[in-house]
Amino acid sequence: DVKVTQSSRYLVKRTGEKVFLECVQDMDHENMFWYRQDPGLGLRLIYFSYDVKMKEKGDIPEGYSVSREKKERFSLILESASTNQTSMYLCASSFQVGEQYFGPGTRLTVT
């Protein structure tokens, strides 16, 4: 059974804190993605990676960075969290273009 896991389901951080969101997939997929999901805006791509140590900006990369040191793990980093980064964060993986498998999401609240 394919699986994408995210390190936390719920997270509360203070403004200015550094935040790490971890994502692990067990399908040996090349591609991994980070999205944020906000009411009325759907899913918006933050960053994606098509190989180890490779990364590409998505549509809304500002305020975020990523790390992919191992094929199975893709981390999203908020260097200095702000209240407008309160959102649901979804990680996904895929083998080439096609079906993306999503994790359960991390609901981040920045106070």
Add this chain to the structure above:
Amino acid sequence: GESVGLHLPTLSVQEGDNSIINCAYSNSASDYFIWYKQESGKGPQFIIDIRSNMDKRQGQRVTVLLNKTVKHLSLQIAATQPGDSAVYFCAENPNRDDKIIFGKGTRLHILP
């Protein structure tokens, strides 16, 4: 710019009836389309996909129709059940890379 949208943010359907969820896309170069279902508290889950060389594809209780002339995509769910209650997203692949663009979603309510 590129966009993938849905005609209705919310759709209410009687249990047992067929549901039709619509989606419009703007990029004529898109050659791959996907429908996802997101249940409350979960990440999106793949339902069905279709490539631009097809105009219809059927799965189990679901059918996707693609009209490239008017850039319209629809998802039909036969005999809607309570478990179909979710938000449905269409997505397109406009650049032939590995990214897809998601629409804003339609929430499907099932009436008893």
